[in-house]
Amino acid sequence: xxxxxxxxxxxxxxxxxxxxxxxxxxxxxxxxxxxxxxxxxxxxxxxxxxxxxxxxxxxxxxxxxxxxxxxxxxxxxxxxxxxxxxxxxxxxxxxxxxxxxxxxxxxxxxxxxxxxxxxxxxxxxxxxxxxxxxxxxxxxxxxxxxxxxxxxxxxxxxxxxxxxxxxxxxxxxxxxxxxxxxxxxxxxxxxxxxxxxxxxxxxxxxxxxxxxxxxxxxxxxxxxxxxxxxxxxxxxxxxxxxxxxxxxxxxxxxxxxxxxxxxxxxxxxxxxxxxxxxxxxxxxxxxxxxxxxxxxxxxxxxxxxxxxxxxxxxxxxxxxxxxxxxxxxxxxxxxxxxxxxxxxxxxxxxxxxxxxxxxxxxxxxxxxxxxxxxxxxxxxxxxxxxxxxxxxxx
Amino acid sequence: xxxxxxxxxxxxxxxxxxxxxxxxxxxxxxxxxxxxxxxxxxxxxxxxxxxxxxxxxxxxxxxxxxxxxxxxxxxxxxxxxxxxxxxxxxxxxxxxxxxxxxxxxxxxxxxxxxxxxxxxxxxxxxxxxxxxxxxxxxxxxxxxxxxxxxxxxxxxxxxxxxxxxxxxxxxxxxxxxxxxxxxxxxxxxxxxxxxxxxxxxxxxxxxxxxxxxxxxxxxxxxxxxxxxxxxxxxxxxxxxxxxxxxxxxxxxxxxxxxxxxxxxxxxxxxxxxxxxxxxxxxxxxxxxxxxxxxxxxxxxxxxxxxxxxxxxxxxxxxxxxxxxxxxxxxxxxxxxxxxxxxxxxxxxxxxxxxxxxxxxxxxxxxxxxxxxxxxxxxxxxxxxxxxxxxxxxx
DNA sequence: TGTGAGTTGGTTGTTTGAACAAACTAATCT
DNA sequence: AGATTAGTTTGTTCAAACAACCAACTCACA
Numbered sequence: 001x002x003x004x005x006x007x008x009x010x011x012x013x014x015x016x017x018x019x020x021x022x023x024x025x026x027x028x029x030x031x032x033x034x035x036x037x038x039x040x041x042x043x044x045x046x047x048x049x050x051x052x053x054x055x056x057x058x059x060x061x062x063x064x065x066x067x068x069x070x071x072x073x074x075x076x077x078x079x080x081x082x083x084x085x086x087x088x089x090x091x092x093x094x095x096x097x098x099x100x101x102x103x104x105x106x107x108x109x110x111x112x113x114x115x116x117x118x119x120x121x122x123x124x125x126x127x128x129x130x131x132x133x134x135x136x137x138x139x140x141x142x143x144x145x146x147x148x149x150x151x152x153x154x155x156x157x158x159x160x161x162x163x164x165x166x167x168x169x170x171x172x173x174x175x176x177x178x179x180x181x182x183x184x185x186x187x188x189x190x191x192x193x194x195x196x197x198x199x200x201x202x203x204x205x206x207x208x209x210x211x212x213x214x215x216x217x218x219x220x221x222x223x224x225x226x227x228x229x230x231x232x233x234x235x236x237x238x239x240x241x242x243x244x245x246x247x248x249x250x251x252x253x254x255x256x257x258x259x260x261x262x263x264x265x266x267x268x269x270x271x272x273x274x275x276x277x278x279x280x281x282x283x284x285x286x287x288x289x290x291x292x293x294x295x296x297x298x299x300x301x302x303x304x305x306x307x308x309x310x311x312x313x314x315x316x317x318x319x320x321x322x323x324x325x326x327x328x329x330x331x332x333x334x335x336x337x338x339x340x341x342x343x344x345x346x347x348x349x350x351x352x353x354x355x356x357x358x359x360x361x362x363x364x365x366x367x368x369x370x371x372x373x374x375x376x377x378x379x380x381x382x383x384x385x386x387x388x389x390x391x392x393x394x
Numbered sequence: 395x396x397x398x399x400x401x402x403x404x405x406x407x408x409x410x411x412x413x414x415x416x417x418x419x420x421x422x423x424x425x426x427x428x429x430x431x432x433x434x435x436x437x438x439x440x441x442x443x444x445x446x447x448x449x450x451x452x453x454x455x456x457x458x459x460x461x462x463x464x465x466x467x468x469x470x471x472x473x474x475x476x477x478x479x480x481x482x483x484x485x486x487x488x489x490x491x492x493x494x495x496x497x498x499x500x501x502x503x504x505x506x507x508x509x510x511x512x513x514x515x516x517x518x519x520x521x522x523x524x525x526x527x528x529x530x531x532x533x534x535x536x537x538x539x540x541x542x543x544x545x546x547x548x549x550x551x552x553x554x555x556x557x558x559x560x561x562x563x564x565x566x567x568x569x570x571x572x573x574x575x576x577x578x579x580x581x582x583x584x585x586x587x588x589x590x591x592x593x594x595x596x597x598x599x600x601x602x603x604x605x606x607x608x609x610x611x612x613x614x615x616x617x618x619x620x621x622x623x624x625x626x627x628x629x630x631x632x633x634x635x636x637x638x639x640x641x642x643x644x645x646x647x648x649x650x651x652x653x654x655x656x657x658x659x660x661x662x663x664x665x666x667x668x669x670x671x672x673x674x675x676x677x678x679x680x681x682x683x684x685x686x687x688x689x690x691x692x693x694x695x696x697x698x699x700x701x702x703x704x705x706x707x708x709x710x711x712x713x714x715x716x717x718x719x720x721x722x723x724x725x726x727x728x729x730x731x732x733x734x735x736x737x738x739x740x741x742x743x744x745x746x747x748x749x750x751x752x753x754x755x756x757x758x759x760x761x762x763x764x765x766x767x768x769x770x771x772x773x774x775x776x777x778x779x780x781x782x783x784x785x786x787x788x
Numbered sequence: 789t790g791t792g793a794g795t796t797g798g799t800t801g802t803t804t805g806a807a808c809a810a811a812c813t814a815a816t817c818t
Numbered sequence: 819a820g821a822t823t824a825g826t827t828t829g830t831t832c833a834a835a836c837a838a839c840c841a842a843c844t845c846a847c848a
Contacts, residue, residue: 004412006434007834008806011405015806018398032824040400041808046825063815071823072815162744210628222711226620233713234604235745243710245741246640247652247703258641309641316637317616317711319627347639350556351629401807402833409834426797435835440798464844465796 012048015040017380019048020057023077024104025386028061030074049077056083056141057103057378079104084142086377087131088369090150090190090362091115091166093218096123098130099366103145103374105201105387109134110366120168124176131181145377146184147177148193148369152217155187156236165218184376186369189232191215191239193368194326194358195223196230200371201364203388208321212314213358214241216307216327218265220258222314228384241314262306264329271299286332304336308343315353326358406442409434411774413442414451417471418498419780422455424468443471450477450535451497451772473498478536480771481525482763484544484584484756485509485560487612490517492524493760497539497768499595499781503528504760514562518570525575539771540578541571542587542763546611549581550630559612578770580763583626585609585633587762588720588752589617590624594765595758597782602715606708607752608635610701610721612659614652616708622778635708656700658723665693680726698730702737709747720752 005014015038022034031049035042052058059080063073081102090097095112102108111130115123135144153163158174177185188196195213198205205211213223220242224231231238242259260266264282271288272280274295288296307330311323330336334357341355358364367387375381399405409432416428425443429436446452453474457467475496484491489506496502505524509517529538547557552568571579582590589607592599599605607617614636618625625632636653654660658676665682666674668689682690701724705717724730728751735749752758761781769775 004408005399005405006409006412006432008402008405008804011399011402012806014398015400018400030824038400042825043809043827044807047806066816067823069817069822071817071821072813072825074824210632226625227623229621231620231712234715234747235713237745238604238711238713240710240713244641244707245703246642247638247655247700247707248640248642248650256642261641306641309639313638313641316634317632318625319629319632319634321628351631353628402831406833424797436798437800437836438834441833461796462844463795464842465794466798466840466842468797 015044016048016051017383019045020052020378021380021383021385023052023058024079025384027078027104028064028076029078030064030076032074034077056080080141081106082140084140084145084377085134085138086146086148086370086373087134087144088148088150088366088373089127090365090369091123091152091168092362093152093165095362096126097362097366098127099363099370100134101367101370101374102140103377105367105370105374107367110363120166120171124171144181144183146186146373147181148186148188148373149173150190150193150365150369151187152190152219154235154237154240155189158185158187160187161236184373186373186376188369188372189221189223189236189239190217190365191221191223191326192230192232193223193366193372194324194361194364195225195368196371197364197368198324198358199225199228199230200385200387201367203386205322206386210318210320211322211324212239212318212320213324213326214307214310214314215361216262216264216325216329217361218263220263220310224318225320226318229382241310244313258306258310262303262310264327267299267303267329271296274299282329282332285329289333300333300336304339305343308340308347311340311344311353311355312347315348315351319351320353322354322356324356324358326361326364328361330357331359331361409438410442410445411777413439414446414772415774415777415779417446417452418473419778421472421498422458422470423472424458424470426468428471450474474535475500476534478534478539478771479528479532480540480542480764480767481528481538482542482544482760482767483521484759484763485517485546485562486756487546487559489756490520491756491760492521493757493764494528495761495764495768496534497771499761499764499768501761504757514560514565518565538575538577540580540767541575542580542582542767543567544584544587544759544763545581546584546613548629548631548634549583552579552581554581555630578767580767580770582763582766583615583617583630583633584611584759585615585617585720586624586626587617587760587766588718588755588758589619589762590765591758591762592718592752593619593622593624594779594781595761597780599716600780604712604714605716605718606633606712606714607718607720608701608704608708609755610656610658610719610723611755612657614657614704618712619714620712623776635704638707652700652704656697656704658721661693661697661723665690668693676723676726679723683727694727694730698733699737702734702741705734705738705747705749706741709742709745713745714747716748716750718750718752720755720758722755724751725753725755 005011018038019034022037031045032042035045057080058077061076061078064076066073083103086101088099094116096115098111100108113126151160152165154161160168174185174187194215198211198213209227211225215221222239222241224239244258268280371387399408412432413428416431425439426436429439452471455470455472458470477497480495482493488510490509492505494502507520545554546559548555554562568579568581588609592605592607603621605619609615616633616635618633638652662674765781
């Protein structure tokens with residue numbers, strides 16, 4: 001309760017934020033419309049907007065259309081796309097994904113950089129070069145505003161606490177880049193930013209309070225949106241569903257984890273093993289499947305059942321409005337999705353949570369990071385921001 | 395964002411609520427202390443308190459001690475214990491538990507009524523008699539303020555959606571008692587109210603934002619406190635962990651659920667089966683265990699391992715600050731708890747979530763219901779209320 | 789033991805400032 | 819011209835902040 005607003009000054013600050021959120025979510029929008037949406041007097045909105053404009057976050061786009069029964073044309077307001085930009089990174093297994101976004105979340109540039117087999121010490125110079133390169137071309141008023149990193153592992157207190165595929169616990173990314181650029185730097189788990197993406201960039205989810213994004217890459221993790229907020233847990237480990245063990249009444253010793261049976265890695269390894277092959281990739285699996293290879297087909301049948309079970313368990317644990325799957329393998333084999341849905345439907349007794357795919361999972365990851373760091377830049381961590389509303393390019 | 399405070403009237407209302415919450419949480423408390431806690435001017439607090447007093451929720455208890463360096467004695471304020479009372483029920487398997495509480499959550503009376511084998515139609519008259527009886531003895535100013543029911547099943551929209559042990563989907567308790575008494579009537583899942591109990595009645599949990607209460611009775615369910623709020627899920631089914639299925643890569647047909655292996659019922663049935671007995675109760679199991687019966691000991695060893703696994707999975711899913719166990723069987727056999735903790739510690743790689751027992755689970759259930767309905771009476775659903783702060787009985 | 793300085797709790801009357809309301813200007817339509 | 823809508827200006831409102839006060843206590847010192 002100590003964060004609740006109590007006096008007029010705090011009320012004023014919050015109302016400024018509300019106006020900014022309205023501009024963000026409904027741009028281009030007129031003052032009078034904001035006034036109606038927020039139930040604030042139009043003169044109040046005008047005053048609040050003046051303050052915002054002094055900060056530089058917003059700008060006038062020109063006049064809109066007048067109502068068809070006469071009346072003055074409204075002046076359309078929008079987020080200032082020339083204010084600055086954020087840089088958002090995703091440490092993939094094979095590629096470092098890099099995205100540059102403006103304050104409104106529009107994609108300014110996107111690049112993949114091959115980092116296969118590189119150590120973090122070798123990747124850092126590539127990141128620095130990227131930042132330098134973008135900075136040189138920049139002509140915004142405030143330049144770099146913030147940086148986000150999506151981590152395939154767990155993050156606590158803005159530090160990597162577990163990173164199975166890329167050793168990086170000896171490098172403090174947040175500290176390093178905050179020192180270097182004096183801007184907010186944010187690390188977040190990859191499943192978590194995917195979940196944030198669905199909340200903030202997908203207009204279809206506007207009214208949904210609870211969402212689970214199940215990310216199946218080299219490991220398995222879930223990003224949890226609960227009551228419109230990202231639930232990180234006490235130590236940033238909420239949604240680590242890949243570590244779950246079976247409870248079947250008769251286990252001895254250390255039981256196997258979900259991840260051991262149905263991560264993308266586990267599936268590829270199993271097929272590899274049964275086919276006596278080495279160095280197989282996802283593309284090999286997709287090819288084998290499409291060629292009708294029996295071993296691959298049967299392994300992926302098991303995968304389908306397991307994923308259905310994982311969805312069922314997640315639905316029982318969190319009871320979300322919707323479950324998203326973020327899985328490149330499933331993206332490449334879209335025919336598996338209805339089979340997963342069928343298996344899931346068989347298990348669930350009454351309530352069926354809709355299952356949807358998050359297309360282009362790397363893009364989603366980067367945009368989720370963009371949302372988080374943009375919020376930090378604007379000081380709007382808890383506001384409802386809809387990044388899918390795009391003002392027309394001028 | 396439409397629920398955010400925007401104008402002075404709403405601000406005023408919220409500040410009144412804040413003062414009420416301060417009185418509730420720190421009673422007996424003086425105006426000046428509230429002023430300091432809320433960072434509101436003392437004259438403002440005085441004015442807000444005057445409003446509250448008109449409503450009747452608060453009262454003056456008399457003067458407190460002056461500071462030891464001199465100064466006027468403070469006037470101590472507290473929740474008006476004579477304002478009214480709430481009635482809180484828990485449908486146990488063998489007993490209907492009934493508790494009467496005042497506005498501050500103090501227990502005014504508690505009774506168990508044998509309902510073994512009765513149908514809901516036969517239980518309703520018993521509830522009505524109880525309400526009438528309490529009402530006759532009452533001398534508060536506003537009498538009955540609200541009613542809560544703890545349900546061993548799922549609840550959505552204040553209606554029972556699933557109730558395995560007591561058929562009650564044909565009775566609308568909320569509708570019936572709201573009509574009859576014109577007060578708020580609240581139904582809630584038993585694990586959920588247990589979780590609310592830990593949040594609101596256990597001072598030790600004051601700073602903890604995330605808690606999981608695992609309730610192992612005839613079934614298994616979890617109550618989730620996430621970010622200090624009860625997470626019910628989209629359909630009131632969050633935390634139904636008893637329905638989880640094992641993901642082990644090779645299941646066929648319908649897999650068994652957690653509940654089938656390690657609910658109290660499952661354990662009793664298994665021992666019963668292996669000993670060729672009938673109609674065993676928890677007390678029989680406890681006796682057999684204490685007598686050193688081999689079958690019972692070995693079955694409970696399996697139970698211990700399963701519970702450890704359930705805790706581990708819950709910790710991975712929700713990453714809470716603490717896990718509570720609410721289980722009469724474990725309460726009766728306290729020596730099992732350290733064994734559960736040991737097994738859990740073996741599974742968890744790094745972060746160990748503390749495990750605690752909720753003693754006297756029926757009491758906890760009733761008090762959790764009391765908290766929820768009291769909040770509704772006061773219109774303070776989302777405030778942080780600490781029911782463990784008790785003013786001295788006058 | 790009595791008095792006065794210092795301290796704290798609480799009230800009263802005044803000021804402040806952000807939201808509001810009304811009257812205004814501006815710009816469109818029919 | 820009259821109706822309608824967008825936005826500004828000017829003055830009002832009212833809840834919180836403030837300042838000055840009263841009430842009631844402690845303690846030191848005579």
